[in-house]
Amino acid sequence: MTAAPGRAPARADESGPVLARFKDLCxxxxxxxxxxxxxxxxxGGGLVDLRDGDTRVDGRPGHPGPESIWVNRVPEPRTGKTRVHLDLRLDRPDPADLLAAGARLVREPDAEVGWWVLADPDGNEFCAFAPRPDRTPAPRPDRTAAPFEPDRTPAPRPGSTAGPFELVVDARDAIAQATWWAQVLGGRIExxxxxxxxxxxxxxxPWDYWVFAPVPEPKTAKNRMHWDVELTGANCTALLDAGATLLREPDDDIDWWILTDPEGNEFCAFPPPR
Incomplete structure (x- = not known):
């Protein structure tokens, strides 16, 4: 697991038309x-039952947005390392409440890393960082006050919650990957x-950083977590011209494109809203 909470000031500004907007995670x-x-x-989010076997975690119950996580049913269990994960910022000095909620401790802070490595119930690893002394966590709304509906249920809340502050993706060529996605979504590179x-x-x-962390091994299996984007054009031609690979076009079952970026990370591209 690699994360770099202290960013060096070196940065490159990207320009040009934005080809897509970040939509959500799956x-x-x-x-x-x-x-x-x-x-x-x-x-501290709301759990939505999608009534098709899948669920969705919303920052505001019942309101999907870029912080939502669509949790999709697949037949195969997780195998191998999770190459895409969220880093969380705790609102207390330790992850005790995450452990009480069902997380598993993989690694404690030590001389090499200053954060906890945890795993969710499926074994997907993620990192949890202690609160920043120079920043007071923003107050979180009381999710339990939301009205109950059959397919929209506020999740039980632990004593504290953790807020994502960066999305981390393993990469053989971190700079090339960051440069490619900055060309797609705009923004700058640090x-x-x-x-x-x-x-x-x-x-x-929706978060502070989209980190591409260098690793020696190439991607060999489908990512357990992936991201979706919303196109700014009518189709994905501009993404293909930029170097994306097409895996599947819209058909009778789906109304979006399935693509991969230059290192083979799968992502879905949705047409702009009408």
């Missing part, structure tokens, strides 16, 4: 209700001394 699992409830619980490169200010991106 997470595969064999049990969307159990995993969705876990993430809703630790993030680099750190460890070789990570981040996109900051991308269109629709």
């Amino acid at each position: 997470l595969d699992t064999v049990d969307p209700h159990t995993l969705g409830n876990f993430w809703a619980r630790i993030l 680099r750190d001394a460890d070789g990570a490169a981040s996109v900051v200010g991308g269109a629709g991106f």
Whole structure:
């Protein structure tokens, strides 16, 4: 697991037309209700039952947006390392409440890393950082006050919640990956001394940093977590011209394109709203 909370000031500004906007995240699992409830619980969000076997975690119950996580049922269990994950900022000095909610401790802070590495009930690893001393966590609305509806249920809240502040993606060539996504979503690139490169200010991106962290191994399997984008044009031609690969076009079952970026990370591209 790699993360770099202290960013070096070196940055590159990207220009040109924005090809897409960040839309949301998707997470595969064999049990969307159990995993969705876990993430809703630790993030203080609302769990939506989509009535098709899938669930969705919303920052505001019943209101999907860029911070939503669509938790999708798949037949295969997780195998191998999770190459895409969220980093969370705690609102207390330790992750005790995340552990009480069902997270598993993988690694404590030590001489090499200054954060906790945890795993969700499916074994997907993610990082949790202590509160920043120079920043007071923003107050979170009381999700339990939302009215109950059959398909929209506020998740039980732990004693504290954790807020995502960056999305981290393993990359063989972190700078090239960050540069490509900055060209797609706009924003600027920031680099750190460890070789990570981040996109900051991308269109629709809801967190502080989109980090591409250098790893030696190439991607060999489908990502358990992936992101969706919303196109600014009528189709995905501009993304293909930029170097994306088309896996599937809209058909009778789906109304979006499935693509991969230059390192093979799958993502879905939705047409702009009408």
